[in-house]
């Protein structure tokens with residue numbers, strides 16, 4: 401539970417295109433790390449490289465190291481499927497399996513990982529995960545209804561329940577609130593604050609108030625121009641990034657002067 405991630409000299413490619421260059425960073429357990437920066441600077445690409453989702457795209461690859469509590473995630477003996485179980489992901493648009501029931505959505509990851517469980521144990525796991533995602537009270541009487549019968553905010557919490565059901569160590573969230581209304585956004589932010597007690601959380605967000613509200617550490621990515629690689633320009637405690645950043649580019653970005 402809640403592991404530390406150390407990234408060194410990470411270059412991330414799409415074919416011959418170097419999208420992100422030279423990332424060195426340590427992500428602390430039991431905390432929320434926010435990644436901010438202008439469009440196209442490689443935040444999502446970097447996030448997906450942390451759980452080896454990046455290489456699912458043909459021709460996509462990385463150089464460098466990503467180490468989780470001493471385990472080299474790109475080492476010769478690392479299994480990408482296992483890495484993705486240990487490091488879960490929640491996407492921008494809630495993506496429950498639409499015709500699958502609420503119950504089956506939560507159980508899906510566990511079933512995919514082919515862990516055979518007794519019905520009673522699975523019931524417990526589904527309940528625990530939905531409680532962990534602050535959704536249980538809203539859905540406990542309709543677990544057999546399809547995932548698509550929920551509101552957008554509820555669907556996103558269902559996706560979080562599905563992600564935490566397989567008991568990952570790290571949760572990656574790629575703009576998890578950008579498709580949600582302000583009330584659902586606050587519900588997800590509250591939930592993240594609870595989840596960080598058990599998981600390491602990394603979130604990509606375009607919403608600077610959100611980064612300031614929820615995260616302990618913030619990384620600012622930037623790029624020099626179209627076709628240039630994105631770089632991690634500054635990584636510091638969130639309070640410092642938003643009050644007294646080290647880099648002028650960070651200050652320009654957070655004060656809305658560009659991006």
Ligand SMILES: Nc1ncnc2c1ncn2[C@@H]1O[C@H](COP(=O)(O)OP(=O)(O)OP(=O)(O)O)[C@@H](O)[C@H]1O
Pocket residue numbers: 414417419437438439440441442443444445446457627630
């Ligand atoms: N599947 C892909 N194939 C080729 N290039 C890609 C692919 N996905 C992203 N890129 C390129 O990689 C670079 C970084 O993109 P990425 O989506 O990671 O940026 P981002 O900072 O997350 O942007 P946004 O804030 O707009 O979501 C961009 O130049 C983008 O065009």
